[in-house]
Amino acid sequence: MTDVEKLLDARILIVDDSSLVRLYYRDALQKAGCEVEQAINGIEAMEKVLAQKFDLVIVDVNMPRMDGFSFLRALRRGAPDVATLPALVITTEADAQDIDDARAAGGNFYLIKPISQPDLLRHVAVLTGAPT
Amino acid sequence: MTRAQGHRPGGIHVSQEDVRRLCEFVYRRTGMWFADNKRYYVDRRLAERIAATGADSFLAYFSLLRSDANHEIQHLVNAFTVNETYFYREEHQLRCMTSDLLPSIVHGKKAGEPIRIWSIPCATGEEPYSIAIWLMENWSEVDRYNIEIVGSDIDTRALEAATIGIYGERALNRLPPSVIGRYFQPAGVDAYRIDPGLTNSIQFTRANLVDVEDMRRYRDFDIAFCRNVLIYFDDTSRRSAAESLYDCLCPGGYICLGHSETMSRISPLFRVCRFSDAIVYQRPEHADDGR
């Protein structure tokens, strides 16, 4: 663990329908000192975002029942404390359409999966404003 | 990765990885998550179910669970939830009803207009009676509108018990003594009868949530309490029931699920609403329909 040890106190919501992806991200984020919650689709993500305070949401695009873009659009329409939540969007495609969609839906940054733990932590550090 | 020793309930070996696998399955299907510090809780219940099903290994049990043979998912979920019914169960939702839902609902209504509240399933009646009592005890506007409370269940024997209205002390445990005094009369050993006036005020009906035709009879509800039933349905039945509930509500009407339940495992039709006492779900108002 290098220059991202100071991620303490960041509360992060991981939204992905793959349990192994959630486990992988959680593993890295908890070791870096973050508190982590999970959700498997956009509806659960919305419930958790409304019930608890987070510093960042990491959201996959492809999930059943409510995909990542739909969740982001609903998030940005919400009350101010929720609508401004930074969002790291994870897509499977590098194509321009997905990037445009991610921005249009209200994502702050996007990454293409599969992501490595160091890459994830670097981006989380930036998006939570942690000192690096 | 080291192979952790699992405990051996009646000789069946269950490893840490087995438990993780089970927890992920339960989480995906129900939304209930058991973190590592709650794993002992899972271990016990898993052991019970393995014994109850006669499975000779974790794998055999898990296979049975995945295929939902003999409604095993329901049995497992039951093992994890408190199934007892009593008055003022999940009181925070009743509080939410009077603090937030009703003020929102009456916003567009004039005095004397109807407010329709549905308890489905109502089982032996504790829930619709609790709604009625709570409103009389806690809502200053209870006389201002025509409030209609309907209690429905698929089980006619439960409905019969609801109309008889006799309950044991345990069911009344959460009620303040003054409330018991106002709405119940002792009726024998460990028995209290609810005020017949209340029984006569509530409409009890037989209804099947999964039957689309049946559900067509129910319209224009402002609030539906649909607690601890959808979690037991298979996915297709959940979809269908959720659509029926949507249809039975007014635009802007609310639905409350059980505390272990989440619409994320049921249907995308409803909006999630946060209030100080509860998270509830709302049928969108007309204008939101096309979003």
Place this chain on the structure above:
Amino acid sequence: MPFIKSKLTQEAAPQASGASQIAALSSPDVDTRWRAARALGGNQEAVAALATALAGERVPRVRQAIITALVRTGDDASVAALLPYLRSQDAGQRSAAIEALQELPEGILPFMTSLLSDSDSDVRLLAAELVRNFPAVHATRLLCGLLEQEQHANVCAAAVDVLAEIGTPEAFPALHACAERFAGTPFLSFAVSIAIARISDAKG
């Protein structure tokens, strides 16, 4: 007591015929289309009309109701009507399709082999997820077949995720080979190690 009872349990208006409900699927009124879709679940004659309606329907809840109707019918024609949405550019349509098809494991069985070898990697990825509800031995075989050919990391990840839940020891060679092939992709190494640990431990 301040509560009232109304005539709630009067019978609802008699249900319109299947044919008129099918016609109502193209009504300009949202609620009419919604009611029509809800009434046509389980009606095999309505599947073609439902499929057409789904293609043109923009209101989300009506889309949901149409999909539910198709799932409730669940025959080959219903599955065929839902499959094209796995290819949709719209994430919402894909997610609705996958959710529906997950409820029809027997219905999608005949399509699995071709879906798992589809030229579109997104389709293969979603197909891997559909295998989750299959019995363990068959699912393992299908996913190993996929893994042995698969070059796309995310498709492999989807297959490994399912194998971690339901895989049998037959999957070990394919899993090891996958980890080797993707040695430069840390997530896949991680995923494969979890899958192997879960499958190994379950032998006990």
